[in-house]
Amino acid sequence: MSQESLPSDGGPEPPDALPEYAERVLEVAELIPPGRVMTYGDVAEWLGEGGPRQVGRVMALYGGAVPWWRVVRTDGVLLPGHELRALGHYRAEGTPLREAGRAAQGHVPRLDMRRARWDGGAGTGGHT
Numbered sequence: 001m002s003q004e005s006l007p008s009d010g011g012p013e014p015p016d017a018l019p020e021y022a023e024r025v026l027e028v029a030e031l032i033p034p035g036r037v038m039t040y041g042d043v044a045e046w047l048g049e050g051g052p053r054q055v056g057r058v059m060a061l062y063g064g065a066v067p068w069w070r071v072v073r074t075d076g077v078l079l080p081g082h083e084l085r086a087l088g089h090y091r092a093e094g095t096p097l098r099e100a101g102r103a104a105q106g107h108v109p110r111l112d113m114r115r116a117r118w119d120g121g122a123g124t125g126g127h128t
Helices: 020-031 040-047 052-065 083-093
Strands: none
Touching: 020 040, 020 052, 040 052
């Protein structure tokens, strides 16, 4: 997927500028409280634009400067290749986890999405 496929306002951007949609996605990631998560689809829904794949692309390209571990897959599986880094953040923040079953690869826990998922509410000025 190319950067051109990200939603935009249609205006020209300087070569080094962060795409407007990417800025908006990263702003949402920064709003998610410690110990809580939103799915890629939740972020797209919050913005009213794009979808899970576009949000995932933004996070992959630009998410390193924000709490990337708080934007997750809907099934609660930790980001492949970054499981241990994310797990350290989740444990430090008290994010609800479900212990991995014996069949789980590497016995890495999953997020407890029922308890960890944030809807944008709770006095943060976000959408509910």
